[in-house]
Amino acid sequence: MNTRAPQQRRLKTRAKLIEVAQEIVAVQGYSGLRVEDVVDQAGVAKGTLFSHFKDKDGLLAVLIGAEVMTQLDQMEAQGQPNNINEVIDRLSPLLSFIATDRVIFELLLRYSGSTGAEIDEVVTAGLVRQVTLFAGWLAQLQHTGEVRNDSPAELLSEGIQAFLYHVLALWFCIEHTNDDSPATSLQPFLHSWLAPKT
Amino acid sequence: MNTRAPQQRRLKTRAKLIEVAQEIVAVQGYSGLRVEDVVDQAGVAKGTLFSHFKDKDGLLAVLIGAEVMTQLDQMEAQGQPNNINEVIDRLSPLLSFIATDRVIFELLLRYSGSTGAEIDEVVTAGLVRQVTLFAGWLAQLQHTGEVRNDSPAELLSEGIQAFLYHVLALWFCIEHTNDDSPATSLQPFLHSWLAPKT
DNA sequence: GAGATAAATTGACCGCGGTCAATTTTAAAA
DNA sequence: TTTTAAAATTGACCGCGGTCAATTTATCTC
Structure with missing residues (x-):
C-alpha cells in the first residue's frame, strides 16, 4: 500500500523524451513537434509520454x-x-x-x-x-x-x-x-x- | 471560365449550418460544439461545412x-x-x-x-x-x-x-x-x- | 529464492478536425 | 431541348493528440 520512490528507469526515460524533443524542435521548430515522432525516436510507447507529462x-x-x-x-x-x-x-x-x-x-x-x-x-x-x-x-x-x-x-x-x-x-x-x-x-x-x- | 453568383441553395445551407450551430452552442456551450454534430443535425456532409467556412x-x-x-x-x-x-x-x-x-x-x-x-x-x-x-x-x-x-x-x-x-x-x-x-x-x-x- | 505488490511501460483504440477526388446539381449557352 | 461548365455537395480517408486495460519490470518481505 506504500508509495515508492521513482526508479532510475523512469528518470532516464523522462530525460530521453526531453532530449529527443529538443532535438526535433531544433530542426522542425515548436510547431513541428509531433508526439509520435518523439516516442518513436525515444524508443518508447505513446502512453509512456503521457505518463510522464499531462499532455x-x-x-x-x-x-x-x-x-x-x-x-x-x-x-x-x-x-x-x-x-x-x-x-x-x-x-x-x-x-x-x-x-x-x-x-x-x-x-x-x-x-x-x-x-x-x-x-x-x-x-x-x-x-x-x-x-x-x-x-x-x-x-x-x-x-x-x-x-x-x-x-x-x-x-x-x-x-x-x-x-x-x-x-x-x-x-x-x-x-x-x-x-x-x-x-x-x-x-x-x-x-x-x-x-x-x- | 466565368465565375457565377452563389446560388440560393448555398445560402440556405450556410444559414442552416449557422442556425444549427447556434442551437448546439445554446445547449452545450462553445466548448461543446462538434463539427460532426453540426453537419449531422444540418443534414449535410462534413466537407460541406468546410466549403462554407475555412475551418x-x-x-x-x-x-x-x-x-x-x-x-x-x-x-x-x-x-x-x-x-x-x-x-x-x-x-x-x-x-x-x-x-x-x-x-x-x-x-x-x-x-x-x-x-x-x-x-x-x-x-x-x-x-x-x-x-x-x-x-x-x-x-x-x-x-x-x-x-x-x-x-x-x-x-x-x-x-x-x-x-x-x-x-x-x-x-x-x-x-x-x-x-x-x-x-x-x-x-x-x-x-x-x-x-x-x- | 519465491511470492507479493507497486511502478513503469505498452499499444490498440478513440475522438475530432480537416482534406480532396469523385459525384450530383444548377443554370447559362447553343 | 440538349450541351456544357461551373457550383455545390459528398463521404471515405488522414493526421494527430490522448486514453486505459493489460502486461512487463523492479523492489520489498518472508
Missing part, C-alpha cells in the same frame, strides 16, 4: 520553460536598466523568441496566470521570476524618477506583461517585413504606461 | 462575432460614460461574456489583430468597431479632463484591449468563487492607465 503542453512547458529561464539569465546578466528604453532593450530578445512561433505564445499565455501554485512546472517558475525581476527594475527606476511613483511596481510589472502579450498577439496576425521587431511596437505603450507626461 | 474557427467567428456585435449595441445604447468607472461598467458585460468560455477568448485573441483587412469576417468588424468606440469615449473624457491628454485616444483604447485580455488570461488560470468578476481585476489597471496621478 503535449506539459512537455512543451518544460522545453519552453528552460528557454525562458536562459533568456532571464541573460536579462539579469545585463544588470539594472537606467531608463525605459533600456528596459525595452532587455525585453527585446525574449520578445523575439516568443515571436518565433505561435505555439510558444499560446503556451506562455496559458500558463501566465499560474501564480505561485504548482511551481513544479519550470515555465511557471519562469513567469513568476520574470514578473519579480521586472518589478525590481521598476522599483529602482521609481527611485531615480525615471518611472512614475503613483502605482506600485508590481502593478506596473504586470502591466508590462499585458502590453507584451498584446503586441505579440498583433504580431501573429500580420505579415512581417524582416526589418521590424515586436519590441518596436511595444515602445509607445511602455512609455505611456511607465512615464506618463501629465 | 471550425471560421464558423465560431461568425457566431461569436454576432454576439460581440450585440454586446456593442448595448454598450453604445448606454451612451457616453462620464468617468473611468463608468467605462468599466460599460465593459463589464462583454468581459463576462468572454469569461464564459476559453474558446471565445482564444478566438477573439486570434482575430484581435486583423486590422481593417478582410472585414468580411463579422468578428473582425466587431473588434475594429470596439476599438473605435472606446477611442471615441476616451477622446470625450480627455476633453472633460477625466482621462490623461498626453497620449492619443487610439493608443489608450488599444491599451484597454491589452489589459482586458490580460485580465481574462489570468481569469482562466484560476478557480473562481461565483461572486467575483473579471471586471474587478481590470479596475486598478485602467485607473493607472487612463488617469495617472503624477
